[in-house]
Amino acid sequence: MELxxxxxxxxxxxxxxxxxxxxxxxxxxxxxxxxxxxxGMMIVGAACGFAGAWLTGSIFIGALFGIVAGTMMSLxxxxxxxxxxxxxxxTGLALTILGVGLSGLIGAGFVGxxxxxxxxxxxxxxxEIPLVGRVLFGEDAFVCFSLALVxxxxxxxxxxxxxxxxxxxxxxxxxxxxxxxxxxxxxxxxVMFGGACAGLAGAYLPLAYTPFFIPGMTAGRGWIALAxxxxxxxxxxxxxxxxxxxxxxxxxxxxxxxxxxxxxxxxMSALPYLATVFVLVLLSxxxxxxxxxxAALGTVFVPDR
Amino acid sequence: xxxxxxxxxxxxxxIALISPLIAIGLTILTMxxxxxxxxxxxxLALHAYFIAPLTxxxxxxxxxxxxxxxxxxxxGLSLCYLANAWNIGAEGQFLIGAVAxxxxxxxxxxxxxxxxxxxxxxxxxxxxxxxxxxxPAICKVKFGASEILTSLxxxxxxxxxxxxxxxxxxxDPHGFNFPTTAEFDPVATVPLLIEGxxxxxxxxxxxxVVAAVAILLGRTIKGFEIRVVGAAPRAARFGGFNSNxxxxxxxxxxxxxAGVAGIIEVAGPIGHLQPGISPGYGFTAIIVAFLGRLxxxxxxxxxxxxxxxxxxxxxxxxxxxxxxxxxxxxxxxxLFYVLACDSLILYRFKLVFPNRQVAxxxx
Numbered sequence: 001m002e003l004x005x006x007x008x009x010x011x012x013x014x015x016x017x018x019x020x021x022x023x024x025x026x027x028x029x030x031x032x033x034x035x036x037x038x039x040g041m042m043i044v045g046a047a048c049g050f051a052g053a054w055l056t057g058s059i060f061i062g063a064l065f066g067i068v069a070g071t072m073m074s075l076x077x078x079x080x081x082x083x084x085x086x087x088x089x090x091t092g093l094a095l096t097i098l099g100v101g102l103s104g105l106i107g108a109g110f111v112g113x114x115x116x117x118x119x120x121x122x123x124x125x126x127x128e129i130p131l132v133g134r135v136l137f138g139e140d141a142f143v144c145f146s147l148a149l150v151x152x153x154x155x156x157x158x159x160x161x162x163x164x165x166x167x168x169x170x171x172x173x174x175x176x177x178x179x180x181x182x183x184x185x186x187x188x189x190x191v192m193f194g195g196a197c198a199g200l201a202g203a204y205l206p207l208a209y210t211p212f213f214i215p216g217m218t219a220g221r222g223w224i225a226l227a228x229x230x231x232x233x234x235x236x237x238x239x240x241x242x243x244x245x246x247x248x249x250x251x252x253x254x255x256x257x258x259x260x261x262x263x264x265x266x267x268m269s270a271l272p273y274l275a276t277v278f279v280l281v282l283l284s285x286x287x288x289x290x291x292x293x294x295a296a297l298g299t300v301f302v303p304d305r
Numbered sequence: 306x307x308x309x310x311x312x313x314x315x316x317x318x319x320i321a322l323i324s325p326l327i328a329i330g331l332t333i334l335t336m337x338x339x340x341x342x343x344x345x346x347x348x349l350a351l352h353a354y355f356i357a358p359l360t361x362x363x364x365x366x367x368x369x370x371x372x373x374x375x376x377x378x379x380x381g382l383s384l385c386y387l388a389n390a391w392n393i394g395a396e397g398q399f400l401i402g403a404v405a406x407x408x409x410x411x412x413x414x415x416x417x418x419x420x421x422x423x424x425x426x427x428x429x430x431x432x433x434x435x436x437x438x439x440x441p442a443i444c445k446v447k448f449g450a451s452e453i454l455t456s457l458x459x460x461x462x463x464x465x466x467x468x469x470x471x472x473x474x475x476x477d478p479h480g481f482n483f484p485t486t487a488e489f490d491p492v493a494t495v496p497l498l499i500e501g502x503x504x505x506x507x508x509x510x511x512x513x514v515v516a517a518v519a520i521l522l523g524r525t526i527k528g529f530e531i532r533v534v535g536a537a538p539r540a541a542r543f544g545g546f547n548s549n550x551x552x553x554x555x556x557x558x559x560x561x562x563a564g565v566a567g568i569i570e571v572a573g574p575i576g577h578l579q580p581g582i583s584p585g586y587g588f589t590a591i592i593v594a595f596l597g598r599l600x601x602x603x604x605x606x607x608x609x610x611x612x613x614x615x616x617x618x619x620x621x622x623x624x625x626x627x628x629x630x631x632x633x634x635x636x637x638x639x640l641f642y643v644l645a646c647d648s649l650i651l652y653r654f655k656l657v658f659p660n661r662q663v664a665x666x667x668x
Binding site (some may be wrong): 101 | 308312391393432440444447448449450453454455457458461462465466468469472474503504588590592595628629630631632633634635636637638640641644645647648651652654
């Protein structure tokens with residue numbers, strides 16, 4: 001039982017950054033914008049988050065730094081892709097290249113430093129619930145928050161008028177514009193939300209996952225988050241399943257390395273990436289009947305006046 | 306005040322020509338600000354970046370050496386991007402090409418193998434790079450899986466595979482446990498063009514590739530198909546062009562070119578296989594492709610320019626202690642400006658003041 005609980009807790013921790021970043025990107029993509037810069041926003045969030053926590057000694061302020069950094073990065077993307085109608089794929093790539101450089105520059109002074117990682121929650125009454133208590137209420141606050149975030153995103157997209165308008169922009173921006181909705185403004189807000197989430201997800205890594213900053217520590221998690229959004233068919237509920245599956249693969253390969261399975265460690269480390277390719281193929285294939293992606297995803301929109 | 310885009314009646318050819326120059330100018334302006342923030346003298350820094358490398362023969366050769374992989378990869382990528390296929394995993398194809406070619410070099414080490422070794426290495430690297438690029442292409446064509454994500458995931462896989470080989474089966478037994486193969490034999494090494502210099506045969510190969518692709522795009526039906534499929538997919542369908550076939554083709558060609566670039570880098574300037582053989586050539590080549598306007602000659606110039614930033618970055622680090630990451634920031638900002646300026650080709654920027662409706666051009 002102890003071991004099972006330990007593994008579940010490890011999977012939760014590994015999945016949380018994926019879930020937060022993917023939830024943000026899901027909202028962005030639902031508004032019709034494909035922001036491929038998640039990796040770049042995450043890595044800048046990680047550097048700024050660590051810097052914030054190290055300078056102030058507060059994990060909370062560190063997380064805020066991460067959120068602000070991610071949002072600023074996403075604003076650059078919004079200016080380019082929405083303001084100047086530049087190709088979204090190319091802009092997203094540029095954002096990632098820029099982010100990797102910026103994070104190295106910002107984080108250079110903090111390599112080798114340590115902080116006290118985020119404390120684990122202890123809520124009297126809730127944490128002691130057998131079986132689920134420690135899993136749901138015994139991890140750091142980020143884990144709880146990520147689940148709340150997904151519920152919030154679901155509620156917003158499917159239970160509010162604003163969510164409906166946002167989805168309309170993603171499915172047909174011409175119609176949404178004709179109805180008088182400010183498509184570009186709505187998309188900008190969606191992009192900023194995605195950036196804030198990516199920044200927070202990046203900050204989670206040095207604030208809670210490992211208590212130090214190393215350059216390139218996101219290691220492709222931003223890209224996996226993008227794949228997760230495809231995996232989820234743009235539905236928040238399936239995002240949770242996907243994120244925990246990927247977390248499980250990550251933890252599995254780490255443990256397998258520890259057990260000394262007769263497979264070289266590099267092959268085990270490659271598993272999450274190979275799994276991503278495999279899942280993308282499997283899901284895209286199953287979906288031949290018709291795409292579930294937002295119809296206007298990734299297309300340029302210039303309102304006529 | 307609001308920024309509004311107004312579509313031009315037709316694309317502006319003047320701006321198409323000068324937009325990369327505007328972008329470079331804006332980037333340099335931004336860098337001056339960044340240097341000032343870092344507390345470095347901007348003029349000295351710019352000199353170290355852009356002028357100093359041009360003043361001695363060694364650095365000039367080094368620029369050509371660095372530009373070689375960038376140009377070769379970017380030429381391949383430009384074919385993909387023209388056909389609207391998004392190969393962003395060139396870094397992985399580069400590594401796999403390096404691994405496949407090195408296989409021959411490692412296996413023939415210390416034997417009396419003849420001059421056939423290097424050509425076989427090049428062919429094998431091209432084949433391996435092409436096959437590796439075909440994985441995302443086939444996943445895209447057969448199953449509709451996003452080639453962007455799959456090609457990128459395979460970069461990490463290739464990196465780990467190379468790491469495994471040089472730490473495991475291919476490690477140099479006399480290498481003091483360093484993760485590297487033994488130095489390649491002379492027959493497995495790309496010959497130098499100038500005795501004692503840095504310039505090697507790979508640069509000539511890169512020039513040949515530029516010429517070949519320029520002919521392919523400008524003078525052949527296939528080149529025309531590639532351009533039409535990307536620019537006007539509907540027209541291409543009416544023309545009976547098979548876009549799936551072109552995705553496969555452009556991915557295979559770009560993978561092969563990246564693979565050859567990989568083995569040339571390993572069998573040339575580096576001389577052995579080790580982790581970290583690429584400072585992100587596969588990603589920088591994306592910038593080269595766009596800065597060169599997806600045009601072979603443009604890419605050649607853009608490749609030389611970005612190679613200059615690599616060399617300049619190293620010199621600025623040595624001379625002024627400017628972190629190497631500044632080079633990456635520089636490259637990222639440059640791509641942003643290039644893309645933004647490209648928008649000017651199709652649109653006019655206008656600032657609109659809602660109250661007075663006074664519009665004036667802002668570009």
